[in-house]
Every structure is written in structure tokens, then in C-alpha cells.
Amino acid sequence: MKILVCYPMKSLVKTYMPASTEVLVAESPEDFSRLVHLYQPDAAVIFSEMYMTPAWVWLPAIKSTLPKNAPLIIVPLFRDEAIIKQVAEELSLEGIYLLSAKLSQEEIRSKISLILGFIEESTGYITSENDGLVYALMSYGASGITTFCINYPILLAKQYPDKRIVVLDMNHAKPDLTRFFKLQQHQLALFRPDFLNIHTAIKRNWKSVCKQSVHMPNLYYAHAASKWKSWEITNMIAAFRKQFDYVYIDWGFCFPETEAMQRLVYTADRNLLFVRSDPFSIESSREWIGTWREKGVQCEVLLSHLDQGQPFRIGEDIALYGIVPRISESRLKESQRSNSVLVEEFFPPKLYISSLKEIAKAEYEVRRAVSG
Structure with missing residues (x-):
């Protein structure tokens, strides 16, 4: 050369x-x-x-x-x-x-x-035998996406030690995941020219670009917050599908609905809308999901900040991906201050961890049903 x-x-x-x-x-x-x-x-x-x-x-x-x-x-x-x-x-x-x-x-x-x-x-790089599953995580804000992305993928990585899992922080407005895992030197935007075409994107060894988790060797993270073009999103997702079995994308706010966000929603295998368990948030989510359903896109709800014993009605026509309970503000601040992952702590919040395990269990059932 x-x-x-x-x-x-x-x-x-x-x-x-x-x-x-x-x-x-x-x-x-x-x-x-x-x-x-x-x-x-x-x-x-x-x-x-x-x-x-x-x-x-x-x-x-x-x-x-x-x-x-x-x-x-x-x-x-x-x-x-x-x-x-x-x-x-x-x-x-x-x-x-x-x-x-x-x-x-x-x-x-x-x-x-x-x-x-x-x-x-x-x-070199290793590709999956089958294309990986892509999850788009969105919310109206302050609904627990970052906390979920810090904790749940570690449980999933433990459950599937033979699977490669990656978490991409695409939250341009609030890249908290990048701050927590210190991903500033692992930016996908540096490799933006690779996403001009799918052939170039697939050739790159994306594991070497991402940051490997200190908790699980099959779990990776990357900072991917940028003003992506819609076609860049397409090629990025296609490339990561080939090299990872699970791809979790923290998109953050589901507004404004940019061209890139729309491409993500249409391309992802599962679109998860994180919703706080108050009446106004639930009603807004129903309207948002209904609008996308008319466009042929299916969205699921992850209901967050649910107090113990609190009733909720999300609606029979809305698919519920999972429920996670409220974690006290003091507990979250302590975790952030010490840069501690809840699922790895000696005394983790039991209800929250149990809810994540239920989601992982349901994930396993879905995976087994698809493969079987």
C-alpha cells in the first residue's frame, strides 16, 4: 500500500x-x-x-x-x-x-x-452463522434505557456465553452510556467512510473497534452517537448483524423522527419503547405505537418505574416486552458515583434484578421457539 x-x-x-x-x-x-x-x-x-x-x-x-x-x-x-x-x-x-x-x-x-x-x-473477524437480532431502544426520556443497557446485556451474556453481544450508544442528545463505560475512544463515527457501502462495512473487524466488557468477554460496547444518514444506518446494522448475535441500540429520544431514526425502526428486528408507568406516559405511548402500526411497524413496550403493587393498564392490543420496577434515586446515584453495575453488586436491588431475569427468560423462550 x-x-x-x-x-x-x-x-x-x-x-x-x-x-x-x-x-x-x-x-x-x-x-x-x-x-x-x-x-x-x-x-x-x-x-x-x-x-x-x-x-x-x-x-x-x-x-x-x-x-x-x-x-x-x-x-x-x-x-x-x-x-x-x-x-x-x-x-x-x-x-x-x-x-x-x-x-x-x-x-x-x-x-x-x-x-x-x-x-x-x-x-481477522468471525461472522455469525445466522444474522444477529437487532433491538432499537427508544423513549420519551428518563425511562431507564441507560440503566437497562448497563445491566441487562450482562445477564444475557452470562446466559449465552457462546453468543456475541454488542451495545451501541446512539443517544446523540444524552450519551450517558458512553460516559458510564468511558467509550470516548471507541467511536463508530471515526469509521464513517466504511458505511458508504455494505461490502466495506462487513470487512471491518468491529470487535476490535468496540470496547470489551470487563465483566463478560462476549459483550462489547461502542459510542455511536452521530448525525447518521439513513443509508449509513442500513449498512451499519447489516455489518453488525454479521458479526454479533445480539445488537442493542440505545437510540434515546424517539423525537424528532429523523430519517435515520425511521430507517432504524424499519430495519430493527424488535422496536422497544421504554415507558414510565404513569397514565400520561402510557397514553402517549399508545398513540405513538398506533401511528407506527399504521406504517407497518410493530413496537413493544418496556414499562419502567413501576412501584410495588401499582396497577397498570397498557392495553391488550399493545405487546408488552417486560416490566421493571422503580429504583430509588439514591440507589441509582450511588451506582453512578461508584461506576457500579447493579447486576454485579454483592447486594443488588432484588426486584429489579428479578425483572431483568424474567425478561431474559422470555427472550430464551422466544429464541428457542424461533430456532425450534
């Missing part, structure tokens, strides 16, 4: 690049343009500190000179990161991988290796 790097000190370039690569270095923007025309590289790595003109000037100019399918990896300064991202999105520039300005030399080298496929050559 011919890689062209634009960096001010040629002697330091090797500290940023994978050890097995041979690169050509340009020490000025003018030299970079000249070498692009001469050698037509397979990939390019740009350090934004090389350019004194605004990103909306140099970025499209560079992209237009590179071969059409050559990936462009950008290592930005802090001051440049946001504007480069904005320019790439607004001009719809394809094939651009924008790294984080917070990365160390070693982390930059690791990301470049991952993007260009050098890590995958040695590890």
Missing part, C-alpha cells in the same frame, strides 16, 4: 505510522500536492497543523486531488477538529477519517493501523 503523509518533520513520521508500512513524506502542502500527482497514493495521512488556510479551502482541494477511493486520514489540532468535521459533513466529502485531537502518538498509530486494515490482517 502506497501511503503519503504530510507532516513537517520527516524523521518523526515513523512514530505515528504502523511499523510494517513504508510511507512517502511531504514536508509542505505544496510538496504534498506534487507527490499526489506523481505517485497517486492508495491512502493519505494529513496533519492539519500543515495548513494555514481555513479548512473549507484546503480540505476539498486535497480531496479532489487524491484518487477517488483513497482514504484520507486527518490528524487535527484541537482548534481545527470541529471545523474540519463541519466542512466534511456540509460538503459531503467521502472517505475522510477524522481522528480525535486528544490522541497520543501511540493511539494515533493504533487508529491508523485499524483504519488501513493492518490489525485486521492478523486477527
Whole structure:
């Protein structure tokens, strides 16, 4: 692979690049343009500190000179990161991988290796015999999706140790799952060019991109909050179906109903609407589910924050996925403060854990019925 790097000190370039690569270095923007025309590289790595003109000037100019399918990896300064991202999105520039300005030399080298496929050559990836199941988790807010995603997948991973499970935090407005599991360095948005087509997306080893759970080796997490296009959602889900048996997507708020959210709802195997067990929330959920039913989409309800002995009426025409009881605010705050997973605690909240186990049991029955 011919890689062209634009960096001010040629002697330091090797500290940023994978050890097995041979690169050509340009020490000025003018030299970079000249070498692009001469050698037509397979990939390019740009350090934004090389350019004194605004990103909306140099970025499209560079992209237009590179071969059409050559990936462009950008290592930005802090001051440049946001504007480069904005320019790439607004001009719809394809094939651009924008790294984080917070990365160390070693982390930059690791990301470049991952993007260009050098890590995958040695590890490869394993696909499921059958496509995995995709769950879209949505709510009107404060209905317990994050708590569910922290705890339930661990129970499921224990029940199915031979299954690969992944949880994606797509809550753009409130990425609490990312904060809890510290997923800032495991962002799918970095690999956005991979989702241009399904063939590229499937080739990536997504397990190496995600963060492996410290509790279960078959459980993974990733930060996936971004302003995705609908076709990116399609290719992302198709790729993750091939490499994982269960895919849980924390979408968060079910409004506004963007093109990406609609694509997710139509693509997922099961759409779960998390609903607080008060009359107003239940009635709103009935209307929302009814509207989607008219569009040919089936949604199930996970009823949350139910007090012990509290009656509820969700309606016979609404599919109930499960019920989870209320957890006291003080109990949740203590768990968040100590970064503790409830299902792994020595004295977990019994009613909540029992409800998750009931959901896992029902999941097992459904899975067995489908496979049998």
C-alpha cells in the first residue's frame, strides 16, 4: 500500500505510522500536492497543523486531488477538529477519517493501523452463522434505557456465553452510556467512510473497534452517537448483524423522527419503547405505537418505574416486552458515583434484578421457539 503523509518533520513520521508500512513524506502542502500527482497514493495521512488556510479551502482541494477511493486520514489540532468535521459533513466529502485531537502518538498509530486494515490482517473477524437480532431502544426520556443497557446485556451474556453481544450508544442528545463505560475512544463515527457501502462495512473487524466488557468477554460496547444518514444506518446494522448475535441500540429520544431514526425502526428486528408507568406516559405511548402500526411497524413496550403493587393498564392490543420496577434515586446515584453495575453488586436491588431475569427468560423462550 502506497501511503503519503504530510507532516513537517520527516524523521518523526515513523512514530505515528504502523511499523510494517513504508510511507512517502511531504514536508509542505505544496510538496504534498506534487507527490499526489506523481505517485497517486492508495491512502493519505494529513496533519492539519500543515495548513494555514481555513479548512473549507484546503480540505476539498486535497480531496479532489487524491484518487477517488483513497482514504484520507486527518490528524487535527484541537482548534481545527470541529471545523474540519463541519466542512466534511456540509460538503459531503467521502472517505475522510477524522481522528480525535486528544490522541497520543501511540493511539494515533493504533487508529491508523485499524483504519488501513493492518490489525485486521492478523486477527481477522468471525461472522455469525445466522444474522444477529437487532433491538432499537427508544423513549420519551428518563425511562431507564441507560440503566437497562448497563445491566441487562450482562445477564444475557452470562446466559449465552457462546453468543456475541454488542451495545451501541446512539443517544446523540444524552450519551450517558458512553460516559458510564468511558467509550470516548471507541467511536463508530471515526469509521464513517466504511458505511458508504455494505461490502466495506462487513470487512471491518468491529470487535476490535468496540470496547470489551470487563465483566463478560462476549459483550462489547461502542459510542455511536452521530448525525447518521439513513443509508449509513442500513449498512451499519447489516455489518453488525454479521458479526454479533445480539445488537442493542440505545437510540434515546424517539423525537424528532429523523430519517435515520425511521430507517432504524424499519430495519430493527424488535422496536422497544421504554415507558414510565404513569397514565400520561402510557397514553402517549399508545398513540405513538398506533401511528407506527399504521406504517407497518410493530413496537413493544418496556414499562419502567413501576412501584410495588401499582396497577397498570397498557392495553391488550399493545405487546408488552417486560416490566421493571422503580429504583430509588439514591440507589441509582450511588451506582453512578461508584461506576457500579447493579447486576454485579454483592447486594443488588432484588426486584429489579428479578425483572431483568424474567425478561431474559422470555427472550430464551422466544429464541428457542424461533430456532425450534
